[in-house]
Amino acid sequence: MKPLKSVNSSYPQIHPDRIPQHVAVIMDGNGRWAKKLGHLRIFGHKQGVTAVRTCLEVASELGVKFLTMYAFSTENWNRPAIEVSALMQLLVDTVEKELPELMKNNVRLRTLGNMEQLPKNARTKLEHTETATANNTGTTLILALSYSSRWDIIQAVQAIAENVQKGLISPSEISETTISNSLRTSEYPEPDLLIRTSGEHRISNFLLWEIAYSELYFTPVLWPDFTKQHFVEAILDYQSRERRFGKTSEQIGEEKK
Numbered sequence: 650m651k652p653l654k655s656v657n658s659s660y661p662q663i664h665p666d667r668i669p670q671h672v673a674v675i676m677d678g679n680g681r682w683a684k685k686l687g688h689l690r691i692f693g694h695k696q697g698v699t700a701v702r703t704c705l706e707v708a709s710e711l712g713v714k715f716l717t718m719y720a721f722s723t724e725n726w727n728r729p730a731i732e733v734s735a736l737m738q739l740l741v742d743t744v745e746k747e748l749p750e751l752m753k754n755n756v757r758l759r760t761l762g763n764m765e766q767l768p769k770n771a772r773t774k775l776e777h778t779e780t781a782t783a784n785n786t787g788t789t790l791i792l793a794l795s796y797s798s799r800w801d802i803i804q805a806v807q808a809i810a811e812n813v814q815k816g817l818i819s820p821s822e823i824s825e826t827t828i829s830n831s832l833r834t835s836e837y838p839e840p841d842l843l844i845r846t847s848g849e850h851r852i853s854n855f856l857l858w859e860i861a862y863s864e865l866y867f868t869p870v871l872w873p874d875f876t877k878q879h880f881v882e883a884i885l886d887y888q889s890r891e892r893r894f895g896k897t898s899e900q901i902g903e904e905k906k
């Protein structure tokens with residue numbers, strides 16, 4: 650990865666003052682990509698790791714503070730056992746192999762999801778990498794693994810209900826902040842931009858609460874084909890939008906003055 654000189658010199662079209670703080674990505678199309686080439690699905694996942702690396706590289710260069718990647722959903726456990734175990738092995742190998750690069754590039758790794766469901770060796774490797782990168786101050790790469798938004802919402806509701814039962818909070822005091830603070834994503838800002846590849850226009854149980862005001866970007870590109878240029882295009886598209894958060898265009902104009 651090149652040291653960051655200035656966003657302007659490396660990516661002249663990108664406005665350095667409007668870089669999304671948090672980008673979330675639904676990486677889709679690995680299986681179709683592999684099938685098109687006459688390969689097994691896992692070949693697509695392996696190639697998908699290269700696209701993860703590329704995406705992280707450009708996110709770091711641009712100064713994106715948080716990058717959340719949907720690597721394995723709760724529903725993905727229902728895939729054929731051979732694909733699930735190959736994906737877990739790929740995860741273990743990748744996390745181990747990438748640690749020096751993460752350190753070199755000042756990337757902090759975090760996980761998001763029900764880690765208890767992951768095989769022990771995957772959990773151990775992930776914990777080790779999270780600890781080793783904990784003090785890095787560049788981009789935080791959040792790997793969503795065994796994650797679904799409804800899972801997170803359920804555990805949040807349970808935690809809040811327990812606090813109600815203990816008399817620590819009354820039902821009428823439950824606010825958006827109470828819910829946001831009870832989600833596993835509470836320490837991160839909400840995504841500014843959500844990218845989904847492969848031409849599907851779905852959210853697939855990903856960050857349902859958190860993307861209330863995110864800009865959505867859908868591209869037909871299959872994940873293994875997703876390049877630096879595609880990421881830059883998504884950022885440029887984001888920068889062309891007016892984020893109104895329910896207000897009028899005129900109000901936004903006034904606020905900018």
Ligand code: FPP
Nearest residue numbers: 676677678679680681694697698720740743
């Ligand atoms: C969706 O494509 C992709 C996944 C379910 C897995 C994503 C995993 C990776 C990119 C590799 C692992 C990542 C790390 C960080 C080690 P799909 O299989 O649903 O594709 P399809 O819709 O074409 O079948």
